[in-house]
Each structure stands twice: as C-alpha cells, then as structure tokens.
Amino acid sequence: MLVERYRPILYLQYFLLLIDIFMNSFIELLRFENVILLVLFVIQDVCIIFAVIVVFLLFFNTFIFQAGLVNILINKFRLPISVTFIYFGLNVGLHVWEMTLRWDEPNRYIWDTTGFIPLFVIQRTSAVLYYHFYKRTALKLGDPRFYQDSEWIRREFEKRR
Template identity: 85%
Template sequence: MLVERYRPILYLQYFLLLVDLILNSFIEMLRFENVILLVLFVIQDLCIIIAVIVVFLLFFNTYMFQAGLVNILINKFRLAIGVTFVYFGLNVGLHVWEMTLRWDEPNAYIWETPGFIALYVIQRTGAVLYYYFYKRTALKLGDPRFYQDSEWIHKEFERRR
C-alpha cells in the first residue's frame, strides 16, 4: 500500500532530476536570446527548490519525524541535504556569472575567463554528486521502515543516545 502511494512522488523526483540533467546538458544550445536563457536558468533553479521541498515533505511524513526523532532522520540524510544545498549555490552562482558575461552579447565567447571555467567544472561535478545523492535519498525514503514503528528505529534511538 505504502509503495503504491509513494510511486507518483518518486516519479516526480525522477522528473525533476531529468529536467535538471537536460538543462545542464543542452542549455548552451539555447543561448541566442538572453530572456530564453534567463527563463531556463530560473526553471532549473526552481526544479532544485521543488526537489528539496519534496524531500522535506517526505521527511515530515515519516514516523521518525512524527515521533520527534528528527535528529536521527537529519543525521541519516545529512550528506544528501548538504550536497543539494551546495549544488544549488553553485548553480545560482554559475547562472549569475554566465548572465553577467552574456548579457550584452548572448553569443559572446565566454570561455576565456579562468574563474568561470573553474566554476563551470565544479558545478558540473557537483551535479553528478547531486544526481547520485538525491536519487539515493528518494529511493531510501520509499522504504516502508521509515513510515512505521519498528525495532530498527528503537535501535537507532538507543545507539544515538
């Protein structure tokens, strides 16, 4: 029952990752107009924000959260949450810098700025980490153990005390 209820949410999370992946891969081809590029950057950033909101809504639905064991839940997903926020910051930084470089001339060659190239490479590397950790988190949150009282939760609570 729980798995069937969780399936549409998982598909939504996969869709948000796919949109981010497609935009990361092909956004350079659509740079002929500043407004289009800006709208695509905003869509990409909104997808990340929506993805974070979905994960936190799933957190709120877990038995652990409702039982007041939030610290166990946060500790279990700390790395994924951190990677997501770092990736979002890298994304926004790259988008702002790229729009600054391209605003007057959308088809300008901007790949001669060493700092921009470094940020681009770091952001793309962060994207791979984000995809991995977000997908792993989405799949883990589909586990029925998080949504019911179990011996596993009691062991985690005792271990963390």
C-alpha cells in the same frame, strides 16, 4: 499500499532530476536570446528548490519525524542534504556569472574568462553527485521502515540517549 502511494512522488522526483539533467546538458545551445536563457536558468533553479521541498515533505511524513526523532533523519541524510545545497549554490553562482558575462552579447565567447571554467567544472561535477545522492535519497525514503515503528528505530533512539 505504501509503495503504490509513493510511486507518483518518486516519478515526480525523477522528472525534476531529468529537467535538471536536460538543462545542464543542452542549455548552452539555447543561448541566442538572453530572456530565454534567463527563464531556463530560473526554471532549473526552481526545479531544484521543488526537489528539496519534496524531500523535506517526505521527511515530515516519516514515523521518525512524527515521533520527534528528527536527529536520526538529519544524521542519516546529512550528506545528501549538504550536497543538494552546495549544488544549488554553485548552480545559482554559475547562472548569475554567465548571465552577467552574456547579457550584452548573448553569443559572446565566455570560456576565456578567468575562473569561469573551474566553476563550470565544479558545478557539473557536483551535479553528478547531486543526481546520485538525490536519487538514492528518493529510493531510501520509499522504504516502508521509515513510515512505521520498527526495531531499528528503537535501537537508534537508544543510541541517542
């Protein structure tokens, strides 16, 4: 019942992750035209925003949130939320910098720019963390315990008092 209802949402989340992985892997090959590169960067950033919106919509549907125990959700998912926002910030920063460097010359060699390679490496490393934590969060939010009253929620509530 709940698992069947959650499956399309999980597939949507996986699809958004696959778009991001594809963009991070192959966008460099499509740099021959500035407008194409800009559109792809915007699509990648919008997919990250949609992924965050889907997670927060799932949060809002949980029994914990509806019972007013938002602190439990925040504490349980603090790291994945933080990693997602850090990754999004690094992504936007890298995209803006890359478009600034390439705007006049799309095929320009930009890898000799001071600071660009460290930002690129940090962004790609945070991408791996984002993929891991986002997938783990998506799978955790499929757990039926989040959508019904249970003993562990009562214990968590008692700890908070």
